[in-house]
Amino acid sequence: MKVTVVGAGNVGATCADVLAYREIANEVVLLDIKEGVSEGKALDIWQKAPINLYDTRTVGSTNDYTKTAGSDVVVITSGLPRKPGMSRDDLISTNAKIVSSVTESVIQHSPEAIIIVVSNPLDVMTYAAHTTSKLSRMKVI
Numbered sequence: 001m002k003v004t005v006v007g008a009g010n011v012g013a014t015c016a017d018v019l020a021y022r023e024i025a026n027e028v029v030l031l032d033i034k035e036g037v038s039e040g041k042a043l044d045i046w047q048k049a050p051i052n053l054y055d056t057r058t059v060g061s062t063n064d065y066t067k068t069a070g071s072d073v074v075v076i077t078s079g080l081p082r083k084p085g086m087s088r089d090d091l092i093s094t095n096a097k098i099v100s101s102v103t104e105s106v107i108q109h110s111p112e113a114i115i116i117v118v119s120n121p122l123d124v125m126t127y128a129a130h131t132t133s134k135l136s137r138m139k140v141i
Contacts, residue, residue, distance in 0.1 A: 001025045004068040004110070006102050007078030008032035008060070011118060013041045015075055020045050020056035027057045029071065032078070035062050071110040076102050076129065079119035088121040095119055096128040103132040 003025040005016045009032075016030045028045070032038040042060030049055060061067040068074065079095035082088070099119055106113060119125040 001073070002027045002029070002071045004029040004031060004071040004074045004106070004113075006031050006068075006074065006076045006106070007119070008034070008038040008041050009077065009081070012075070012077035013045075015077060015118070016042065016058065017045050020049070020058050021052060021054055023054050023056050025056060025073075027059065029068050030058065030060045031063070031065070031068060032060075033063050038062060065105040065109050068106065069109040071106070071113045073116065074106045074110060074113045075116045075118060076106075076125075077118045078102055079125065082120065091120055092124050095121070095125055099125045099128045100132045103129045107132075 001024070003019050005012045005019070005028065008030050012030065012032070016028050019025055019028045030038040030042045039060035039062065042058045046058040059067060076099055079098050080091060082091060099117060103115065106115065115129055117126045117129050
């Protein structure tokens with residue numbers, strides 16, 4: 001099984017780490033838009049594999065969705081975090097665009113993947129991913 005985690009922030013990196021450590025997938029791809037972040041975090045996860053006795057391959061990529069091709073599951077954690085004084089509603093339009101764009105890219109390379117959305121505000125972001133994926137047979141959770 002191959003799992004992609006889009007967004008290498010705290011939630012995404014932790015998700016990738018748990019997936020690898022518990023050997024839930026044979027390969028975990030960590031993808032982010034910030035240059036080098038996902039590669040560094042994926043390398044950290046991969047390098048501790050011999051110590052923690054797991055063999056899940058972990059790969060990081062900056063904006064290269066071709067590395068995600070053939071993913072069985074895609075976890076979307078990307079989006080802007082809430083800043084002090086912001087409400088959930090302040091994130092809606094920005095994060096909806098991000099989640100929709102990510103979903104479109106995921107569909108191109110893994111059209112049969114199950115998508116799990118973990119971006120805030122969660123209910124609206126799940127709807128954005130579902131609306132974007134309507135033309136595929138993709139399942140959005």
